[in-house]
Every structure is written in structure tokens, then in C-alpha cells.
Amino acid sequence: MEDHEEEHPPAAAALHRPGRPRAAGGAARLIGRGTDGQPVCADLDNESPHVLVCSAAGGGSSTTLRTLTAQLLHHGGHVLVLDAKRISQSWARALPTATYRRDITDIHDALLGLRSELKHRIDHADEHGDTDGLHRLTAVFESAVHTLRQLSRHWDKVRQAGKAKTSPAVDMYEELLFAGREARVHVLASAQGYSAALGREQFSTVLPGRVTTRTWSQAGPQVDTVPKAGTHPGRCHTVQRSTAPPSRRLAETRFRRAAGVSLSGER
Secondary structure (H helix, E strand, O other): OOHHHOOOOOOOOOOOOOOOOOOOOOOEEEEEEEOOOOEEEEEOOOOOOEEEEEOOOOOOHHHHHHHHHHHHHHOOOEEEEEEOOOOOOHHHOOOOOEEEEOOHHHHHHHHHHHHHHHHHHHHHHHHHOOOOOOOOEEEEEEOHHHHHHHHHHHHHHHOOOOOOOOOHHHHHHHHHHHHHHHHOEEEEEEEOOOOHHHOHHHOOEEEEOOOOHHHHHHHOOOOOOOOOOOOOOOEEEOEEOOEOOEEEEOOHHHHHHHOOOOOOOOO
16 A cells, blocks of 8 residues: 555654543544545444454555554553464554553453453443543453364363353453444454354444455345455555445554654654
């Protein structure tokens, strides 16, 4: 993808100062531009609390997760980055408002650690009627299908007698999807293909890139006509409701430079 064709990001933010007050910013997160030059966004509050990116290897799904995650950090959000591939999202390791995990045991424990936070958010919403006082919390699942499969296998190995057969970490993934906008919780997930374990119905925005016709029909069943598969790693379609316009995704280098984030997580 060529940088000069991509959307310009917002101005720089100092992400290295934990606790610094920051405006929450709007809920719309930029995906890229449509063929008409207009911005293509995911509205995390009103339309799409979760985003699923589907693409074959080399199709740009990790890049898309990085640009969306950087935008959330830019606007004061906190992220839990689960990188079972170990190298795709390592840029977030040193950031103060990002928790980075790559070993499956640590991913398991990190997801279980979200249980009390999720309860706090739900209790807050019940008491105050909204979540305006809470920062956004986003769980980023690199290679989500593989990660969920590995979590299930891990639980099979460590599960004690009498414990439920289903991995509690996989249960937590489903709880995050269910809580969604009501708890100001978001899930960004990538996958090379579709699996029912992803919970497709919970993702109001799906970004198919270089995928098969079968994956298209599974990931975007509401779209009547399946678009022709593309080969450009910077292109995708943005499935929202019953539409799937082609989009040119945001270039990560330009956005992360403006947001003050480098590959190593340092300014």
C-alpha cells in the first residue's frame, strides 16, 4: 500500500504519560477511505462496538489491527493486546496504557483478570445509567481463531477435576463480546478465515480482505452479492449492515508516527 494514497491521521498525542487527563474523543475510528475519497469509519458507540478483520496471510489484517489500536490509544483508551503469533503486535509492549501478552498461559490469565474489571463497569452502568466516566477498554485478538483454539487446549491440560470443560478464558471472550458498548468494552479481532467460534453476529463491522468466496458468505451473509476477491494488501471491503463498499485501509506508518508510537513502543 502506498502511503501517499492514505488518510491523514490526527495530530500527535503523548502516549508515554500514564494518568494524563485526555478527552475521550469521538467514537468513530477511521478504517480508511472509500473509492469516492470519503472516510470509512467504525462507530464504536452507535453502530459497531467490535471489529473483525478477515484476510489470508499477507493481506494486511495485522496492520489494520495496529492502526485501529493506535487510534484508541490516541484517544485515551486502554488496550489488552493478545498476540499469540508473538511478533505481529509487539510494538505495543512498552506503552503504559497497553498490556501485551503472547504466551498462551499469560493470555489465559489476562483474560480471567478482566472479569473483575468487567463487573466494575457493569455495576457502574447500573448505578449511574451510563459509562461516561470510564475509559474505553479494548481487547485485541491477533489470529483470534488460533488463539481461541490454543486457549481451549491449554485448559484441557490444566483443568482440575470437577471444573467446567469449557475454557473460562474462552468464556471471557464471549462475555466481552456480549458486554460491548454498554460497558465501553471493544474487541478487535483478526482471522485468516471464518469460524463460528468468533461469534460473527457480535461484529457489526467486518473487514474482509483477501478471502475465499466461502469466507465471504460466512463473514458477511447479509451481503447479497459477493464482491470479486482482491489481491492488493491495502484493500478490503467494509461490511456494515447490508452494504460492503470497497475501502483503502489506513497506512499504519503515517498514523503511528503522528500518534507518537513506533514499532518498539517508544517515541
